[in-house]
Amino acid sequence: MFDNLSDKLDKAFHILKGHGKITEVNVADTLKEVRRALLDADVNFKIAKDFTNRVKEKALGQDVLTTLQPGQLMVKIVKDELTQLMGGEASGVNLSGTPSVILMSGLQGSGKTTFSGKLANFLQTKKNKKVLLVACDVYRPAAINQLHVVGDQLKVEVYSEEGNNNPVQIAENAIKHAKSNGFNVVIVDTAGRLAVDEAMMTEIANIHKAITPHETLFVVDSMTGQDAVNTAKAFNDRLNFDGVVLTKLDGDTRGGAAISIKSVVNKPIKFIGTGEKMDAIDVFYPERMADRILGMGDVISLVERAQAQYDEEEARKIQKKIAKNEFGFDDFLNQIQQVKNMGSMKDLVGMLPGMGKALKDVEIEDDAFKHIEAIIQSMTPKERSTPSIIDVKRKARIAKGSGTDVQQVNQLLKQFDQMSKMMKMMQGAKGKNLMRMMGQMKGMQR
Structure with a gap:
């Protein structure tokens, strides 16, 4: 995970090795490499530039810890800034409703259906919730069947309506079913759509308006890098979603999406997908991810x-x-x-x-x-x-x-x-x- 970025940042910090103190010159050389590492990781140029400027300001400021070597100090500052850049603190999912309604949105192929199953499994096993999955992807062949297969595997009920091609109506009926059958959480899986497809974007906006979800999540493939960030912005402008889900993070060697997305849409990353199995889901902890990017591991997880x-x-x-x-x-x-x-x-x-x-x-x-x-x-x-x-x-x-x-x-x-x-x-x-x-x-x- 983020192997290329970790390797390049490690080389950048080596510039300070052997130096007795931080100076304008060695900080400039180090941060030049840090900026280059972030750009290679597909981080937006402005975000990378602002990030290194903040690091430079702190490194040359008055709060320098004399007990730390220059390299150690730079690692600490970069870690703190990375943590803030990715959101600062973990952000939980809103489960205040009876039932709590979670609407899934995103592009085609981003992994919404699989993640809907993972989230249902997470809430069922970790939060002791009775979850209902709702099949509202009426366009993709076998999408409804795929969700039923996932539901059977997890022993989670799946609501679908054969022959009904109106996702707004299906979602509304599913919530009525959930209320009358004691479900705590309803996860609505929708069709993948492009932000430029006006008809499809209007449709998901209508679903959102009809069911007023407590949580709207945007699911995106982290391996698409900066494209993922741009797509998130387009969806957020239309839906004003509550949080981001990054899938396929285990295969992402760059990390651009994870680092940039919070700054661009000002919405937290709530969950990450780290594999194909149904339990391969983690709450996103910015500080722990910063530790991993800098090679410090993640012992708490x-x-x-x-x-x-x-x-x-x-x-x-x-x-x-x-x-x-x-x-x-x-x-x-x-x-x-x-x-x-x-x-x-x-x-x-x-x-x-x-x-x-x-x-x-x-x-x-x-x-x-x-x-x-x-x-x-x-x-x-x-x-x-x-x-x-x-x-x-x-x-x-x-x-x-x-x-x-x-x-x-x-x-x-x-x-x-x-x-x-x-x-x-x-x-x-x-x-x-x-x-x-x-x-x-x-x-x-x-």
Whole structure:
């Protein structure tokens, strides 16, 4: 995510390395490279220029911290300014209505239907809301069917009207249905449209007027860069939407849309899409994104994802098994599944400080655990519960059954043994057991 921008900013800060203090000359050289990095990221020229002017003013001001090196100070100032440029603070979705109505708008192919499903899943699982999805895209072939498929996958009801080609009427009827059936949230998925298509823009304006949504979201593909920003402005002039959703952010190496869009439309980025799965949705936190752009990682988001997978009852069972030396490969397989549920491996690694840069050219596949899983699944139940019985003959059979070699099986057994010993030690000394550590992990967010 934003790899090119991160790399160029890192090179810009290197100009200050070895300098004892900030001067007009070295600041000018550094900010020239920062401006160039922002322009290469497809950030609007005026925004890039204003940004570097503000950074220069602060860097040469009276509030210089003598405890920081010039490079560190510049990174801090750039981070603070990036955070403000992207909105300052996270902005939540308005759920004040009964039901709360959310209208989705955007271009064709921006990912509205998929994101409508992701948002429904987010509100259902994280906010305990009863959500109704409404199919108002009456133009795109199979659009209604696509939303029904998504709804079935998430166990979320989808409202549609066969043979009715009036999206205003469908939306109004859907809200009546929601009120009479106890739904908390209604998400109205509309057809994609171009800002220059007057008839289609009038149609969505009519839908907006008819249902008076509590929240209107503009969904845009972040990979379109400055075009996304220009389109957002055109839609905002007509709809006056409440917030922006950036989809496909995991594939965006530049970052121009995320950095520019708030300045242009003066509306916050509320959510980001970070993958194809239905749980690949995050609330947009400007400060955390600034940290990631500058290679500082995003530990808070990582902890939140781990926390979402944390099961206290399961942790107690694991604790007892470790105490009795009964922690086996079935338990290990469950732990792997929890890590996989946290999201794509590349995204998780990018949240660790410094790791995004260190592994910039390393391809991390989402099936990174497949060999380990294959080896464990080739073991008998007895071997998984009691790894100590796995001898040379059993290793050969396991390797053959998993499509690996004996060396890989040996390596996994060795690593598993070391991990088991480490977990036993962590559980014992001075009462710092596994449960306490997990409890501390839950408290890290606060």
